[in-house]
Amino acid sequence: MRIALAVEYDGSGFRGWQTQPGGGTVQDAVQDALRQFAGVPVQVVSAGRTDAGVHATGQVVHFDAAVERSMFAWVRGTNSFLPSAVAVRWARPVADDFHARFSAYARRYRYLLINRAHRTGVWNGRVGWYHHPLDVGTMQAAAHLLLGERDFSAFRAAECQANSPVKVMREAHVRRFGDLIAFDFEASAFLHHMVRNLVGSLVHVGQGKRPPEWIGELLAAGDRRLAAPTFAAAGLYLFAVRYPPELGLPSGDQTNLTPCIPLYGQ
Structure with missing residues (x-):
């Protein structure tokens, strides 16, 4: 089963999103948390890379799950193994041909x-x-x-x-x-x-x-x-990633908690 996750993170203490020699990236943290929760190695593909010090409230990734869990369990279970600066916001089952990057039509x-x-x-x-x-x-x-x-x-x-x-x-x-x-x-x-x-x-x-x-x-x-x-x-x-409505994924910015300003409905 292919699953999409929305991830938010404070990028201040990371070397960017994409995994690299020496670790210290957000992707490393997410993959390690998924591995601990699922009990098997997990490789994620993101909608976009972010540099060191850049944050996200609407990053989207996909991965192929080798074990069966509820969507609620993927969120709560993965979060239990993530550092405090990273959190999964939602999980959704997606078609096998879904791609976090190439299925998106826009980024915000x-x-x-x-x-x-x-x-x-x-x-x-x-x-x-x-x-x-x-x-x-x-x-x-x-x-x-x-x-x-x-x-x-x-x-x-x-x-x-x-x-x-x-x-x-x-x-x-x-x-x-x-x-x-x-x-x-x-x-x-x-x-x-x-x-x-x-x-x-x-x-x-x-x-x-x-x-x-x-x-x-x-x-x-x-x-x-x-x-x-x-x-x-x-x-x-990285505030939101847009996907075609027929995929049924949250739009990303409707529930975003952007630090320090009330931008809801603006």
């Missing part, structure tokens, strides 16, 4: 940024920080230029392994909640460091270093060297 990322003169203490490691005042209106105007099918080469890391830099951006929003600014992006897929690079350039616009039209110029030029530096990993969350 959220970047949380504290915008005030002094850094945060309570939310250290869970939000980014920028000390100069930022204009959300100009950042939203710039973000609007990202919508549609675009070549995102200007926001692509040099080590990105994606076959094509062309992605479809379906949503791009910038909103303020007091001292906190939330950047929301939903696209068919994302390039390596794409969201952090977008946030970095939008912050340049928000501070008045560049006009909103600069984002369009960067897209047209397709040159990473012209855009702003990559922003910190701490504020980035």
